[in-house]
Amino acid sequence: MKASRGKQIRHSVCALDCPDACSILVHAEDGRGIRLQGNPAHPVTRGFLCGKVTQYLEREYSAGRLLHPRRRTGAKGEGRFERITWDEALDEIADRLTAAAKRSGPEAVLPYSYAGTMGLLNGSGMDRRFFHRFGASRLDRTICSSTGIEAYRATTGCRLGTEPEQFSRTKLIIAWGANILTTNVHLWPFIVEARRNGARFYVIDPIANRTARSADRHFAVNPGSDLALALGLMHVIFGEGLHDASYIADHTVGAGDLAELAREYPPEKVAEMTGLAADDIVSLAREYASTRLSVIRLNCGVQRSERGGAAVRAIATLPAITGSWREPGGGMLLTTSGGYHLDIDALERPDLQLLSPLGREARLVNMTQLGKALTAPPPRVEALVVYNSNPAAVAPNQNLVLEGLRRDDLFTVVMEQFQTDTADYADILLPATTFLEHTDLYYAYGHYYLQLARPALPRPGEVRSNVEVFRLLAGRLGFREICFRDSDDDMIRQLLGSGHPFLDGITLERLEEEHFVRTNVSPPGEPFLPFAGGGFRTPSGKCEFAPERLQYRPPVESRYGDQALRRRYPLEFVSPKSSAGLNSTFSYREEVDHSCGILDIHPIDAASRGIAVGDMVRAYNGRGECGFEARTSDVVQPGVVSAPAVRWKRVAGARGASNALTSDRLADEGGGATFYSCLVEVEKI
Numbered sequence: 001m002k003a004s005r006g007k008q009i010r011h012s013v014c015a016l017d018c019p020d021a022c023s024i025l026v027h028a029e030d031g032r033g034i035r036l037q038g039n040p041a042h043p044v045t046r047g048f049l050c051g052k053v054t055q056y057l058e059r060e061y062s063a064g065r066l067l068h069p070r071r072r073t074g075a076k077g078e079g080r081f082e083r084i085t086w087d088e089a090l091d092e093i094a095d096r097l098t099a100a101a102k103r104s105g106p107e108a109v110l111p112y113s114y115a116g117t118m119g120l121l122n123g124s125g126m127d128r129r130f131f132h133r134f135g136a137s138r139l140d141r142t143i144c145s146s147t148g149i150e151a152y153r154a155t156t157g158c159r160l161g162t163e164p165e166q167f168s169r170t171k172l173i174i175a176w177g178a179n180i181l182t183t184n185v186h187l188w189p190f191i192v193e194a195r196r197n198g199a200r201f202y203v204i205d206p207i208a209n210r211t212a213r214s215a216d217r218h219f220a221v222n223p224g225s226d227l228a229l230a231l232g233l234m235h236v237i238f239g240e241g242l243h244d245a246s247y248i249a250d251h252t253v254g255a256g257d258l259a260e261l262a263r264e265y266p267p268e269k270v271a272e273m274t275g276l277a278a279d280d281i282v283s284l285a286r287e288y289a290s291t292r293l294s295v296i297r298l299n300c301g302v303q304r305s306e307r308g309g310a311a312v313r314a315i316a317t318l319p320a321i322t323g324s325w326r327e328p329g330g331g332m333l334l335t336t337s338g339g340y341h342l343d344i345d346a347l348e349r350p351d352l353q354l355l356s357p358l359g360r361e362a363r364l365v366n367m368t369q370l371g372k373a374l375t376a377p378p379p380r381v382e383a384l385v386v387y388n389s390n391p392a393a394v395a396p397n398q399n400l401v402l403e404g405l406r407r408d409d410l411f412t413v414v415m416e417q418f419q420t421d422t423a424d425y426a427d428i429l430l431p432a433t434t435f436l437e438h439t440d441l442y443y444a445y446g447h448y449y450l451q452l453a454r455p456a457l458p459r460p461g462e463v464r465s466n467v468e469v470f471r472l473l474a475g476r477l478g479f480r481e482i483c484f485r486d487s488d489d490d491m492i493r494q495l496l497g498s499g500h501p502f503l504d505g506i507t508l509e510r511l512e513e514e515h516f517v518r519t520n521v522s523p524p525g526e527p528f529l530p531f532a533g534g535g536f537r538t539p540s541g542k543c544e545f546a547p548e549r550l551q552y553r554p555p556v557e558s559r560y561g562d563q564a565l566r567r568r569y570p571l572e573f574v575s576p577k578s579s580a581g582l583n584s585t586f587s588y589r590e591e592v593d594h595s596c597g598i599l600d601i602h603p604i605d606a607a608s609r610g611i612a613v614g615d616m617v618r619a620y621n622g623r624g625e626c627g628f629e630a631r632t633s634d635v636v637q638p639g640v641v642s643a644p645a646v647r648w649k650r651v652a653g654a655r656g657a658s659n660a661l662t663s664d665r666l667a668d669e670g671g672g673a674t675f676y677s678c679l680v681e682v683e684k685i
């Protein structure tokens with residue numbers, strides 16, 4: 001877009017990986033952004049932005065923005081490049097991808113992307129079409145939420161939950177593995193309103209994070225023991241007859257066997273597993289089951305453990321056991337992403353795989369195990385195309401990932417806004433637009449409003465959107481299918497064309513005019529109660545308890561797991577989200593790097609190791625090591641240490657980053673990551 005004269009206010013949408021998907025007003029003067037404001041008209045954004053996005057114009061106009069295509073001139077990892085033209089860059093990429101496919105087949109090419117943008121066009125649009133038509137390996141995008149989503153969908157049949165606006169009505173709110181003030185701040189005003197009206201607010205989390213310190217009660221569970229706690233709550237609820245027998249009889253399957261399993265988890269046994277007092281388990285169960293209008297905000301913290309899927313399944317049964325789905329303000333919120341029913345196949349075109357040289361569906365590579373994929377024996381990945389992600393920083397088992405990225409025979413393309421850790425390993429580095437500079441369509445996983453964003457600010461330099469880059473690459477490779485000539489608006493119309501009732505009356509023209517539109521999950525003005533009368537989308541049509549999958553086993557890397565391993569590495573390491581950053585997006589900032597460089601350790605554990613506040617310490621295990629500044633506090637319980645993720649090694653230097661410690665072992669469902677099942681030892685440097 002061209003710069004306009006004078007002052008303007010334009011609409012946009014925050015594209016970062018957060019459930020809030022905020023509606024943004026961009027204040028500009030003479031074409032330059034001067035302020036970002038939360039849209040006061042949006043029912044969830046309600047006029048404010050988080051502290052991270054409030055500062056986004058600093059990123060937009062940073063001297064560190066990548067503005068021109070580059071080719072590597074130094075060794076991989078050194079980050080030395082020369083400027084080249086777009087034609088040179090695209091020609092080399094097309095030639096190298098074609099050569100890799102001729103040598104080893106198209107599956108030798110692997111795309112790697114995640115939620116660097118939540119926009120549908122630039123996150124999973126023309127890129128998917130391109131790689132499907134090419135025949136490249138498919139990426140199993142598991143690193144964040146796949147475990148929880150698969151488990152929740154197996155239980156309820158869909159991805160629907162209590163809308164955030166209803167939290168203001170409730171009387172008991174439980175944040176389970178959900179640091180709301182850091183990762184879901186626009187839910188907080190609804191919680192504040194509920195508390196003003198007498199609601200209690202509890203937090204279940206191993207770490208005394210900002211949200212836990214703001215709660216009425218904090219239940220500091222041992223890492224990875226959430227499944228045991230859920231079973232302990234069921235023991236009390238079933239045993240004392242606090243369950244909703246009629247809801248269970250009408251709308252669930254497997255309750256009898258689940259109650260039988262729960263008998264094996266009395267509070268005293270669960271207390272030992274979880275680190276909570278038995279009396280606290282009993283009182284929490286009674287209060288949750290007996291409070292009409294109780295709701296659980298379940299988030300990703302629970303699922304990043306070896307038994308994370310079973311834990312989510314168990315927790316997801318609780319609103320059905322107590323019948324709290326019946327009323328506005330009850331139930332559970334994990335995700336709302338099932339409230340849209342956009343035509344994703346029309347956007348991504350998986351059918352194009354049949355036109356590829358493979359003529360079939362390509363192999364699936366789990367992104368959580370990128371290090372293994374890049375270091376595996378032939379046939380191996382020969383070309384890697386990275387966009388919307390920074391795997392050198394965010395992927396677990398970091399040292400193995402870096403070993404793979406250093407391969408001289410691996411051709412790597414990175415599309416980025418900044419010189420990230422991954423960009424340092426690129427052969428070709430392409431400058432990407434920010435969300436303020438291109439068109440996109442956004443759904444949310446924390447509310448039910450569909451949103452359109454147009455470019456709000458002029459593009460600097462020679463940056464291009466992902467849609468444009470993959471459209472150009474398709475042309476260079478001779479892909480003649482008409483879908484590669486679709487405009488942004490064509491793709492949006494295709495997404496809106498599913499014919500599902502949730503989208504009735506929602507058109508591109510309406511979104512253009514209104515900017516955000518609530519999907520038709522319920523009639524206008526009425527609260528959405530997804531399972532008040534049953535209506536689960538499972539094969540049985542009922543909430544499926546699946547007790548055979550819920551027997552608790554401690555994670556291998558935990559205090560009750562592999563005892564030989566724990567003798568070598570006796571501390572459980574948790575790396576939650578940084579309050580200053582968002583995944584790795586803002587890790588170039590000094591304050592983010594500083595926050596990620598502090599290790600919380602309990603005074604008891606610190607004293608036994610001769611560690612004092614401010615000491616430099618080394619955390620290590622068999623996968624790697626990382627340097628931190630120690631902070632002794634009761635933020636963690638004895639036996640647990642914690643440091644926020646995600647740090648850039650290029651900023652942290654020799655101190656390293658926390659994912660040098662984390663494992664690429666997979667969770668029990670969905671192939672998800674187990675970042676929070678990690679044992680380490682800590683010593684003073």
